[in-house]
Amino acid sequence: xxxxxxxxxxxxxxxxxxxxxxxxxxxxxxxxxxxxxxxxxxxxxxxxxxxxxxxxxxxxxxxxxxxxxxxxxxxxxxxxxxxxxxxxxxxxxxxxxxxxxxxxxxxxxxxxxxxxxxxxxxxxxxxxxxxxxxxxxxxxx
Amino acid sequence: xxxxxxxxxxxxxxxxxxxxxxxxxxxxxxxxxxxxxxxxxxxxxxxxxxxxxxxxxxxxxxxxxxxxxxxxxxxxxxxxxxxxxxxxxxxxxxxxxxxxxxxxxxxx
Numbered sequence: 001x002x003x004x005x006x007x008x009x010x011x012x013x014x015x016x017x018x019x020x021x022x023x024x025x026x027x028x029x030x031x032x033x034x035x036x037x038x039x040x041x042x043x044x045x046x047x048x049x050x051x052x053x054x055x056x057x058x059x060x061x062x063x064x065x066x067x068x069x070x071x072x073x074x075x076x077x078x079x080x081x082x083x084x085x086x087x088x089x090x091x092x093x094x095x096x097x098x099x100x101x102x103x104x105x106x107x108x109x110x111x112x113x114x115x116x117x118x119x120x121x122x123x124x125x126x127x128x129x130x131x132x133x134x135x136x137x138x139x140x141x
Numbered sequence: 142x143x144x145x146x147x148x149x150x151x152x153x154x155x156x157x158x159x160x161x162x163x164x165x166x167x168x169x170x171x172x173x174x175x176x177x178x179x180x181x182x183x184x185x186x187x188x189x190x191x192x193x194x195x196x197x198x199x200x201x202x203x204x205x206x207x208x209x210x211x212x213x214x215x216x217x218x219x220x221x222x223x224x225x226x227x228x229x230x231x232x233x234x235x236x237x238x239x240x241x242x243x244x245x246x247x248x249x
Contacts, residue, residue, distance in 0.1 A: 019194070019197075020194065020197035020200075020201070023197070023201055024197060024200055024201070024226065027200065027201065037182070037203070038182075041182060041201070041202070041203050044200075044201045045177050045201050045202060048177070048197065048198075048201050049174060049177065052174075104173075104192055104194055105171060105172060105173035105190045105192065105194055105195070105198075106172075106173055106174060106194070108172035108173075108174045108175050109174075110172070110174035110175055110177075110178050111174055113178070114174055114177055114178045117178060
């Protein structure tokens with residue numbers, strides 16, 4: 001079995017409008033690898049939502065994408081404030097985003113629900129005042 | 142129906158890097174996460190949003206074309222992004238509902 005491919009990104013908060021750079025890059029790279037388009041679509045949407053969350057709530061973070069022959073893992077790590085109530089945050093429509101974020105088209109309270117919808121497995125490790133790590137797995141077959 | 146055929150039906154070109162792209166179905170929405178959660182690949186996506194995130198969402202959700210209803214303007218730098226990222230963008234003078242009704246007829 002060949003070695004997994006690893007992509008690492010710093011998700012920068014300095015320019016909100018550039019959020020999505022990592023997801024779009026991963027999408028392009030995975031296309032070149034010839035992965036099925038539905039797998040790529042699921043992964044890139046889940047990852048973009050994660051990126052946006054890190055920009056809105058945590059002043060950025062890191063994104064790692066690990067591609068094996070059987071699955072793709074996305075690990076999003078930030079040092080933000082943590083999520084006080086994960087069950088509440090997972091509810092569609094629940095959002096703590098500001099009016100400025102709404103004006104950009106985000107803050108619908110769909111970020112985490114979309115990440116769950118488009119990944120096959122999702123795990124959230126969060127600690128108040130320390131940060132949050134979201135791990136998502138998408139099976140290729 | 143392919144995207145460029147819409148130019149014969151009152152839609153105008155904003156960015157058209159992939160004119161032969163086939164359209165299957167329509168989705169209307171302005172909340173980007175909602176669109177990513179619900180829109181299907183190859184949809185025509187009707188929206189009044191015109192910021193840079195629209196281009197990222199269209200890329201990731203793999204929609205066939207973004208249609209800006211009510212003649213919404215797209216800033217020049219975003220038009221360039223759309224061209225670079227292979228995202229088709231058209232403009233419609235009609236509101237979203239009427240644009241969708243027209244597309245319904247055209248896609249039948």
